[in-house]
Amino acid sequence: MPREIVILSPTPPDARALVEAGAAVDPELGLRSLSGGAIHQVCRTADDGDHAVLSVHQPLQVDNLEEIARLLPAVAPRLTTPLWWVEALAPWGEPGRTGVAIAQELAVRLGGACIVQDGE
Numbered sequence: 001m002p003r004e005i006v007i008l009s010p011t012p013p014d015a016r017a018l019v020e021a022g023a024a025v026d027p028e029l030g031l032r033s034l035s036g037g038a039i040h041q042v043c044r045t046a047d048d049g050d051h052a053v054l055s056v057h058q059p060l061q062v063d064n065l066e067e068i069a070r071l072l073p074a075v076a077p078r079l080t081t082p083l084w085w086v087e088a089l090a091p092w093g094e095p096g097r098t099g100v101a102i103a104q105e106l107a108v109r110l111g112g113a114c115i116v117q118d119g120e
Contacts, residue, residue: 005090009112013106022042028045037058044095044098052095054100060085061082061083100116
C-alpha cells in the first residue's frame with residue numbers, strides 16, 4: 001500500500017507547478033498524465049521503464065473548513081478559504097522519499113501545507 005499524502009493550499013496546483021517542484025528536487029524526473037489528466041505522475045526513467053515517485057490527483061475545492069478541522073485537526077487553525085485539497089500517493093522506500101520531498105516542495109510553492117499520513 002502506498003503512502004498517502006494530502007496537500008492543502010490556497011491555490012490549486014497545475015502540471016507546471018508539479019513539474020517545477022519535481023525539478024527542484026531532482027531535475028532528471030519527468031511527468032506523465034493518466035486517466036485523461038485526472039492523475040499526474042512524477043516519474044524516474046530507468047532501463048525497464050518509467051517508475052512513479054509521486055501520483056497526484058486532481059484538486060478538490062474545499063467549501064467547509066469545519067470538515068477539514070475534523071479530518072486534520074493539527075492544521076485546522078492555519079486554514080483559510082479558498083482552500084484546495086489534493087491527494088497524492090508515494091511508494092515506500094527511496095522513491096517514496098523523493099515523492100514526499102516533491103509534495104512538500106509543491107506545498108511550499110503553493111503557500112500550503114503537506115500532511116504525510118505515515119507521519120514522516
